[in-house]
Amino acid sequence: MAKLSADEIRQKLKALPGWESKDNAISKMFKFKEFLHGIEFVQKVAEIAEGADHHPDITINYTRVTFSCSTHDAGGVTDKDFKLAENIEIAFKDLDE
Ligand code: H2B
Numbered sequence: 001m002a003k004l005s006a007d008e009i010r011q012k013l014k015a016l017p018g019w020e021s022k023d024n025a026i027s028k029m030f031k032f033k034e035f036l037h038g039i040e041f042v043q044k045v046a047e048i049a050e051g052a053d054h055h056p057d058i059t060i061n062y063t064r065v066t067f068s069c070s071t072h073d074a075g076g077v078t079d080k081d082f083k084l085a086e087n088i089e090i091a092f093k094d095l096d097e
Pocket of ligand 1: 053054055056069070071072073074
C-alpha cells in the first residue's frame with residue numbers, strides 16, 4: 001500500500017475531526033469519564049484492528065486514550081490508516097447510542 005504524501009494526508013484529515021498528522025502517523029486522543037470506559041473502548045478498537053489485520057499504537061493515560069495509526073510496512077500513513085481511523089470514529093459514535 002502506497003505511503004501518502006503530506007498534502008494527501010492534509011486533505012484526507014479534513015474528513016476526520018480531531019485527528020492530526022504527527023510523527024509520521026495520524027492520531028487522536030479520546031477522553032472518557034471513567035478509566036474503565038477507556039479500557040472498554042480500547043478492547044473494541046483492538047477487535048476492529050484484529051479483524052482488519054491493521055493495528056494502531058495505543059497510549060492510555062488514565063481517562064485519555066490516544067490512537068496513532070501508521071503503516072509499518074510502508075513507513076508512514078496509507079489509506080489503511082484512514083480506514084482504521086474512520087472505523088475508530090464509528091465505534092466511538094456507537095458508544096453514545
Ligand atoms: N499494523 C500496522 N499498523 N502496520 C503494519 O504494517 C501491520 C499492522 N502489518 N498489522 C501487519 C499487521 C502485518 O504484520 C501482517 C503480516 O499483515
